[in-house]
């Protein structure tokens with residue numbers, strides 16, 4: 001128990017809509033979370049919009065409240081720390097959607113930091129998720145140094161890219177179908193069904209919470225003039241079915257850079273993906289398009305006559321996974337080759353600790369806990385979580401000193417065993 005534990009009461013409650021009696025608790029929580037991420041104070045209307053969206057996702061909100069509140073400080077229903085969790089699926093390969101405990105909205109007031117509040121809220125939340133039988137937890141992180149200690153490992157990544165879309169932009173093969181403008185606000189209704197198809201087919205994708213649809217359609221909880229700048233286009237296949245969309249804003253007014261920032265680009269197949277890029281490149285009075293969520297092995301690089309038109313401006317870790325139940329998680333994902341390996345997992349929080357034999361036949365794993373067995377490889381829970389989807393390479397983790405090989409060649413065997421049958425990638429930030 002941390003020496004500060006008795007100074008705070010943790011309350012866990014379901015997000016409440018403005019019509020509910022306990023709405024003030026949710027409203028206070030929303031204001032504090034918002035300030036924790038440096039956003040301007042929200043109007044009452046914006047808070048109620050945020051609460052309605054949290055309620056629609058059935059988010060469990062944790063607030064930490066000081067036992068002794070200081071005179072004239074923020075109201076009593078404003079916590080000093082916030083934390084949210086909700087359940088959505090992760091695509092673990094071959095369209096298998098596994099329910100996961102998603103964690104978001106983690107803030108601790110600077111006046112109460114480093115007193116163990118994050119540790120307390122996190123261990124409490126993971127324990128509940130584990131008891132509820134969830135095999136995975138996931139989050140996207142503000143900083144890469146916070147969550148490894150809790151067993152989370154980076155599992156998908158994205159490149160921040162800028163693509164020159166001036167006269168040099170030419171695709172080697174012209175995609176079929178065509179694009180058309182749509183009122184960006186209509187994406188709030190249209191986008192979820194398109195995203196659902198992407199989610200069902202993309203290993204590493206995490207399903208989205210309701211708030212995302214407001215953001216990408218220019219209707220966030222607290223809209224600003226900037227959000228009215230958001231524009232959108234749909235892509236249609238040759239039969240007229242919608243197979244993708246892009247939402248974006250022009251950022252070049254008042255600057256020399258005539259550029260567009262993509263907020264969201266969702267395509268249900270490769271042709272629609274290239275078709276959306278073809279559309280973006282056709283926008284006049286614009287020389288470049290940037291996007292935060294580019295795939296590492298981007299098909300656009302191979303489709304462009306001049307792949308040097310793409311600049312990678314940064315590489316980001318994206319989703320961090322946490323295996324809570326190694327047997328259920330490893331048996332849930334698909335496999336591309338048969339084999340057997342024994343792994344030992346060290347887990348400070350205990351959830352994934354043990355020695356496990358993974359035996360794969362006919363693309364299906366049978367996993368058994370065998371604590372007496374001699375392991376081929378040994379690693380921390382965060383490392384197994386990073387390797388889980390097949391997006392990280394055990395051989396590279398061995399080279400980094402994060403995976404210990406007890407049997408010669410075991411890291412290579414593990415690489416073959418955990419290889420994914422396609423790119424591991426996602427476009428959900430939460």
Ligand SMILES: CC(=O)SCCNC(=O)CCNC(=O)[C@H](O)C(C)(C)COP(=O)(O)OP(=O)(O)OC[C@H]1O[C@@H](n2cnc3c(N)ncnc32)[C@H](O)[C@@H]1OP(=O)(O)O
Pocket residue numbers: 036037103104105106107108109112113114115116117118119120139140141142143145146149
């Ligand atoms: C999923 C998400 O929502 S990501 C968003 C995370 N939130 C933010 O970035 C907002 C700004 N930051 C904050 O609100 C806080 O500083 C937090 C949430 C990052 C940390 O909260 P605290 O209550 O201060 O953390 P707590 O005291 O429980 O520390 C837990 C451990 O994490 C470490 N830690 C805390 N913050 C950081 C950090 N920013 N970087 C590295 N390590 C950190 C502590 O040293 C401690 O380590 P130990 O227990 O292994 O000795």
